[in-house]
Structure formats: structure tokens, C-alpha cells
Amino acid sequence: MELLVASAIGVLTAAGIYMILRLRSFPVVVGMSLLSYAVNVFLFATGRLVINQPPILRDGVTSYTDPIPQALVLTAIVISFGMTAVVVMLALGAFIEAGNDRIDLETEEDGQ
Amino acid sequence: MSPALIAALPFLGAALPSILIRTGRNNAAAVAALFTGLALLGLLLNLPTVLAGGVVETKIDWLPWLGLNVNFWIDGLGMLFATLILGIGLLIILYARYYLSNRDPVGQFYTYLLLFQGAMVGIVLSDNILLLLIFWELTSLSSFLLIGYWKHLPEGRQGARMALTVTGMGGLSMIAGMLILGHIAGSYDISEILKHKDAIQASPYYIPALLLILGGAFTKSAQFPFHFWLPHAMAAPTPVSAYLHSATMVKAGLFLMARMWPVLSGTPEWFYIVASVGLFTMFIAALIAIFKHDMKALLAFSTVSHLGLITFMLGLGTEAGALAAVFHIINHATFKAALFMSAGIVDHEAGTRDLTRISGLRKLMPITFTIATIAALSMAGIPLFNGFLSKEMMLEAGAHTSWLKNDWLIPAMATVAALFSATYAFRFITHAFFGPVSEDLPKKPHDPNFGMWLSPGFLVVLVVAIGLFPMAVAGPYVQMATNAVVGGGYHMHTLKIWHGVTPALIMSAIAVIGGIIFLGAHAPLQKIWDRTPRPEAKAIFDWIIDKAHALAVFITQGLHTGSMARYLMLFTVASVAAGLYAFSTGTIGAPTRDLTPVNGAAIAAWILLLTATLSIVAFHHNRILALVMIGIVGLIVSISFIFLSAPDLALTQISVEVVTAVLMLLALNFLPKVTKTESSRMKLGFDAGLAIVAGVAVTGLIYALMTRDFAFPTMSGYMLDNSYNLAGGDNVVNVILVDFRGYDTYGEVTVLGIAALVIFALTEALLQGASSRKLIAWRPDVARGGDKHPLMLLIVTRVMMPIALVVGLYIFLRGHNQPGGGFIAGLVVAIALVTQYMASGFAWTQARQKVYYHVLIAAGVLVAGVTGAGAFFNDMPFLTSDFGYVKLPGLEKFELATAAGFDLGVFLGVVGSVMLALGGLSRLARRAAMGEQGGEDGAHIVAEKPEARVLAPLAAGPYPPEAKVPRRWWKTARAAQEATQAERDTIHENKKDHGGDH
Structure with a gap:
């Protein structure tokens, strides 16, 4: 299981990085989403993998998974939505203003 | 009243003038005066204790582990300065009420003034050098606001920037010096540091600390070669100049030197640096002042000169020097504030303060003439005024000081500086107030109303009172403050006007007579001066700033090319390199956890996730498809959370997926639906390679983490145990x-x-x-x-x-x-x-x-x-x-x-x-x-907001407009509807053409 999760995080990271190195805003936003997944799962996995022991207290149960990474990741998921929304809005604004969705200044002279 | 509250009062009141200005200038001024007055009253309540040699303290721990405590104390020196700051502050508030015009944002002025005043009081009452540094920087910032108060004047903005740059740099230097000092003494409390004279002067860090602290003091007090900012700060309104350059801002540097006098002074280094710089500043600034035509510029250079005088006295390192410094601080504050305010009155009433244009104002403005003359004579060192007494002390101390075994250099320079000082003071009076009445002034000058001359009038009463009865009026204060400067155990001789025929009296006589002669020869001297080439400080300053700016631009543009892909690439490369470095230099223990078993569902999900992710990479040119694939990734991640004991995460992730999908679709509505391939094959290959390296590195890192137990017990145990309890x-x-x-x-x-x-x-x-x-x-x-x-x-x-x-x-x-x-x-x-x-x-x-x-x-x-x-x-x-x-x-x-x-x-x-x-x-x-x-x-x-939409043309759709907005806006909606009836008719026409939204 650890291998599956680790490789999945790795693939998500690699795909995310490849996508954020593209030159148009939409692939970059997609890449950021992929990176968000990778980072969230990474953080979650630092609590180690545990199956069928959710951190919800029940009588007679003594063993639970680590709740702290879960709490951190929960807010991180919501915040990544906020961040994605801002980036999408910026990308959209730039597209409407500039007429194209490039993310860099083409050259110093053109860009100024 | 507690010292902390005294320092806090101006800050507490700072916002009020800006609010109350809506009810008129009088209320804004009154509330500023109220808070200043309260602070002054609170301060004076402590006067008996301090006069008796006691110290009033407040100690509050703030960040004790940093040595940063909110410790305030009122000792003799703090009492003297705080009285000057708050007392003259009160007079300035009154003066500014009449000086500023209706067009000026007066509320802002008082807010800035109170902020500045609070920062100054904070400096002089701080018993912790870190706290002092905070207030020190606050004075730089708030004086920036004050000097640049007339934002429409380019000189005002430039002067404010220059003051901030110079004093801010000095502040940085002082921070370093103070930290060294605190390190040597083992405490950041000033009262504690002052007990470690021997340890500090024996330390190898004494010289660096001294130089750095003097860097702060000299820049703030405008000592040569940092004197140039002060004249440029004259672009500020006159109340600001009168306040900053008589009693407060520039005196902060002197305060610092006086504060640290017990531990820093008495060494040859202190003497040769401080006394020499002070003496030279006194000399050169007095010379320049003679040839300035702008009344305020003349006063500005004279201020620099007098600050030099006080620095010189502190630099002597003797008790007599400290006494002269303290006494001259009081005297200079009184006559210089009065002179600035008089210059402001002349400017306000005559429309100009150019000494070559105004003359003969004596007849038109008798009150202003009297005030200015008394103050200027005091500045010139004429007997029976207070300036004479402290100048006499300076000359007396100078007469007995030798410089590198040279016995005549210091007395001679001191005498010549006093002569220059007398010259510009006489010129200030004669050129402005004597001679024929000037006819071509922008305004017809007359004495201002009572409110405007009350403040300088009060100050010249002090000038005369101290001049006539020094011991009775100022004696206890001078004794108290000098005692604090020299570190206790000081007993002052009676302050007297007549000491017999001393060397100082002879030097004084030479200075006054020479001053009159120089005044007579002013016109030819001015011609010579105008022809002499001189380095222009502002040009040098601007040159340095330009070069620094060019360097900053060069560095920024080299790094910041505008290509985001490049930044992200460099960021990834740096992260991966840092990780590889850590990996290659660190050690990793053996795995301590068994692997969790895998089942078929997990493998199926893994395959789905990988397929979806790789499809995004392969087919992202089709943006809608990429969006669908992202959804799949999100779903698998949610399911994995359930499987791995995180139901809350699963619920969160799946709901976020929905809103994210809606968000992306809304954006794609506008954006192009396909991405064209633009990068070269080489760049694609490089990016893919970099991405794969990063992915492998992350895989390795998290795998290593997951197969090992925590090195230390985490907080989770506590949270699980106590969540219910x-x-x-x-x-x-x-x-x-x-x-x-x-x-x-x-x-x-x-x-x-x-x-x-x-x-x-x-x-x-x-x-x-x-x-x-x-x-x-x-x-x-x-x-x-x-x-x-x-x-x-x-x-x-x-x-x-x-x-x-x-x-x-x-x-x-x-x-x-x-x-x-x-x-x-x-x-x-x-x-x-x-x-x-x-x-x-x-x-x-x-x-x-x-x-x-x-x-x-x-x-x-x-x-x-x-x-x-x-x-x-x-x-x-x-x-x-x-x-x-x-x-x-x-x-x-x-x-x-x-x-x-x-x-x-x-x-x-x-x-x-x-x-x-x-x-x-x-x-x-x-x-x-x-x-x-x-x-x-x-x-x-x-x-x-719906009510903002009532004017919308489509509000008149198939339903009455009222239906579209909440009931309480019906009235507005109806009014708007009637008002735009004609407009809406045309819009209906348009709507038929274009087709409506409904």
C-alpha cells in the first residue's frame, strides 16, 4: 500500500510540475490542482497509512489513526480551492485584458 | 502618572484629530492639545520625585526571552526632554491652529504630530534599548509624514525622503551598535547598561559599538557630514520645522549621546570623534548660515550649528561640558522655537521670507519684531538673555581644552563660530526688520492675531526669565538633568550672569563685536561667498541614490525576466537540488514499519489515478478533457481518504471537487478550449525530465517517511486522550x-x-x-x-x-x-x-x-x-x-x-x-x-447587491420589477423605473433585436 501511495504522489507531482511549466494559463492552473492533490496526500501520508481506524472515538476501541495531519489537510483542501479560484480569476482577467492567455511577457519590449 | 501611560497618551489620542476635523479645526486642535496636556500634566506630577533624585519606573514584560521589555522610567534627563517635547508640543499645536490654512488637511497634521510626539516621548522615557529603537524608528517614520505634509510641493516630498533615508540609515547603524552594547552589558535595560562603564570601555567591541551608535546620533542630530538633510527638511510647514528642529527630532541624537554618556564618554576616542565633529559642525554651519537668504534656511543652518555646539560639549566628557550641553539644550529649544515661529509669522503675513526682499517690518509688525529680536539676541549670545549663559559656559569649557596638544585651536574655532553665530543673528534682525519698509511684498504685512504670537511670545518670556534669573527659573531642572547625564553624584554651582572678567567673557566680546563688523561687511562677503565653488550636498546625495537605484534595477531585471515558466523551473530545480543535497549528506535509518497489505480495489484505484494523471499530461491540449480527468483524480483521492481512515477528508475533498469543477467550467467558458503546443521538443524533454526527477524524489521521500515510525512521540496521543474530556x-x-x-x-x-x-x-x-x-x-x-x-x-x-x-x-x-x-x-x-x-x-x-x-x-x-x-x-x-x-x-x-x-x-x-x-x-x-x-x-x-440592480433594464421582464427585489426596495425601484421610463423603452426595442436572457 505504501508503494502505491508513494508512487501515486510521485506521479501527481511529476505531472503537476510538467503542467506548471507550460506557457498558457489553463494548463498551469491544472498543474497547480495536481500539485495540490500531491501535497495534500503527501501531508496526509506523513501521519502514516492506517486502515479502518478513523479518529472518531468509540467505546472499546483504543487504536486510532493520527488525526493531526487530517486536520491540517482538511483546511488545506479548502484553502487550495480558494487559491485555485483566485488564480483562475487572475488568469481570466489577464485573458480578457490581454486577449491571450500567455503567462509570461513575450519579450521585455513587447511586454512593457 | 505611570511613564508608560505618558508615552502612550499621544498615540491614544492620535486618531481623534483626524475624526474630529469634521467638526472643525478648533476641535481637532483642542483634542490634540488635550492629550498633550494630559501627558504633560502626568509627567509633571512626577516632577517632585525626580527633582529629589528619584526615578519613576514602569516595567512590563513583553518578550523577556529576547531581552525586550516594555520598561519605562523617568529620570532627570528623561524628565527634561519629555517636558520640552510635550511643552513645546502644546505651543506648536496652538500655533499650527492659526498657521495652517483652510485648504490644508489639518486633522491629518495633528494626527501626525501626535504620533511623532508619542514616538519622541517614548525615546526619552524608554528604559530598554530595544524599545528605544522601536520609538527611534517611529520618529523617523512620523517625521517623514510631517516633513512631507505639503504633498503638493516637490521640495517637501524630496526633503521628507532625504530625511527618512539619512535618519533611517542612521537608525539601522544605531540598532547594530545598541545590540553590541547590550551584548557586552548582558542586559538591554538602559539602567542596567549604565552600570557597566568599565566592562564596556574595556571591551574590544567598544570602538565598533561607539561608531555605530554615533552613526545614529550624528545622522539624527544633523552633524557633519550628515547635516545636509536638515535644511532640506525646511520645506515642511513652519510649525513642523519649529517643533522638529528646536526641541525634538534633532535633539534625539543629542539625547542618545547624553543618555549613553556615563558609559561611552571619557575615552580619547569619544573626545576626538564627538568633540571634533561637534566643533567642526558648529563652525561650518554657522558660516553657511550667514549667507542664506531664506529666513528658515538661515535658521536651519543655525540649528545645525547649535547642535554642533551641544555635541561638542558632550564630547568633552567633563562635568562642565555636560552642564553646558544640558543648559544649552533648554536655551536653544526656547529661542529657536520662537525664531522659527517668528519666521513662520513673517512668511504667513508677508507671503515671503526672503531676507533680500523683506525689510523694515519693524514698523509693520511690532510684536513679531520684539519677539524675534529677543530670541535672536539670545541666539547671538547677548547678556541678559539665556543664550548668553550657555554660550559663555561653552566658551569657558573650550578655553581650557587642548586638541592634540594644541592649546589655541579649540578656543579660536569656538570664538570664530560664536562670531559667525552673532553675525547671522544680527543679520536676521537687521535685514528683516530694519531699513526701509519694503513695498513689493506679495501681501501687506501686519501683526498676526493673538493665537499665533502667543506661543513664541511665551517662549521669549522664558528666554528673558532664564537670562535674568537662571538659578531660580532653570536651576533645579539643569541640576536634575546634568546629574542624570553624568550618572549621579553631581552638584552644580549656582548659575550666574557675572563671573568677573574671564577668558570666556573676552571671547564673547570678540564674537559680538566681530559679528557687528561682519554684518557691516555682509554685502561684499556675500559676493565672495557666491563666487566660491562649494560641493552641493544634495547633488552628491542624489548621485548616490541614482547609482543605488540603477544597481537595484540591474539586479532585479536580471532575475525578474517576466517569464513565469522560467521562475517555476528555477524554483523546481532549486528545490530538487536542495533535497538531493540533504539526501546525500544526511543519514537514513532502517525501515521500522511493516508495509500495509494491498487489496485489489486499491490496485484498481491506483491504475485509474495513474491513467487519469498521465492522460492529463498527454491530452491536456483538449482542455475539457483535462477537466474531466482532473475530476477522476479528485474522486480517487476522495475514495482513498475513506479507505485510509479519513472520512472527514473524503467528505471535504468530494465537495471541493464539485465546486472546483464548476469554477473551472466557468473559466473555460471564456478561455480558449484548446492549448497549442508552443514549446520546442527540447524544452518539452527538459521539462519532462525535470518533472520526473522531482516526482521520483518526492516518491522516495514519502516512501521513506511512511515506512518508518515517528522519531518522537507526536501530539496526537494527547489529542486523542483529551478530545472527549x-x-x-x-x-x-x-x-x-x-x-x-x-x-x-x-x-x-x-x-x-x-x-x-x-x-x-x-x-x-x-x-x-x-x-x-x-x-x-x-x-x-x-x-x-x-x-x-x-x-x-x-x-x-x-x-x-x-x-x-x-x-x-x-x-x-x-x-x-x-x-x-x-x-x-x-x-x-x-x-x-x-x-x-x-x-x-x-x-x-x-x-x-x-x-x-x-x-x-x-x-x-x-x-x-x-x-x-x-x-x-x-x-x-x-x-x-x-x-x-x-x-x-x-x-x-x-x-x-x-x-x-x-x-x-x-x-x-x-x-x-x-x-x-x-x-x-x-x-x-x-x-x-x-x-x-x-x-x-x-x-x-x-x-x-440587488438594490444596485434596480436600474437594470431587464428588471422590467415578464414580472413587475418589485418581484425581483426585496420588498423594502420597492419604492426605490419604482422611482428608478419612472425616471428611466424613456430609456427603458429604447432598451425594450434593443431586447427585441438581440433576444433576452429569459
């Missing part, structure tokens, strides 16, 4: 969010709200101006679906709405004990609302929206904060929750926890933020869909 909740994740780590959550909700407001602001910007025209001209690049609002969808979503809301409520309520809570409930409710927008259209839904999303965000943050603050009533820290069990008739026993209130705040914040963010995007889409309707100024038709 302390917070009354079974769902530990939720308890962590709303209780144990509630502060984090509070921050997160706030950040989310800010993000939504940023989106709102961007939307508003895009709905205006040029981008609005582009939106209007925009046409969809793909064919639209046939039915905008399919009936089935419409009905189902409306029926589902209450059910979805109940589900949201249920998830919210059970959150404390079962998976759920404010975040998830907020997302669920947001989804329920979003479906209404999707099914029924923006206009229909927005018209039924009774509470704005801004309000929800604000309410969320507020509710969470208020709930958290409720803990204070329980004598617990912020955000500590409380809970109890309640039995109501007809219901099972149930739990009530204050954490639910906090979670409600989270819920409201999430709903508001998500809806405001998505609403922004759909408003853009709607604006584009409406096309020409509403014209270029039609932003209001998609306004966030």
Missing part, C-alpha cells in the same frame, strides 16, 4: 479544527474570505472600463446547448434545495462527534446554492438572494471571533471551548458546546467565500451574455 467531542479531527487548533482554523476562514473578496474586487475591475467593452464584444467560440434552463433540471434542483439544506444542517450538527462539521456543511450548502444558479440562471437566483455573500463572510469571521472571545468570560484563553449536556422535555439528552458557535462561523465563512468566488465568475459570464444591453456603463446590471 476537554472538548466533549468524539470526532477528533473536528475537535482539533474547532478547539485545539482553533486559532489556525480562524486564520484559514479569514484567508478564505480574503481570497473571495480578492475575486470580487477583480470581478468589479473587469466589469468596468476597457475590459467591460471586451466582455460586451465577446461571443462564445463553441455552440451553446439548446435549452439554457432545462425544465427537468430546474424542477429537480428546486425540489432538492430544501433537502440539500437539511443534509447540510445534519452534517453541521453531527460534526463534533461524527464525520462532518462546518467546513463540509458549508461546502454542501454552497453546492446546493450553486445548482440553483446553474439550473435557473444567474438573474433568477440572484434576485432571490436575501443575504449578500460579503455579509456571510463577515458574519462568519465575526461569529467565530466572538465565540472565541467568549472564553475570556470563562477566564480562559481565546478560543477555549466549553460544553455541557442539556435535557429538554420531549428530547433525548443532548450536548451543547461553544465549539458549535465557532463551527457556525466556519460554516458561514465557507458558504460566503465559495459563493462570492463562483458568483464573480458567473457575473462576468452574464455580462458577456447580455451583450450591448446597458451599454458600457452597464456594470450595475450584474451588480452584487
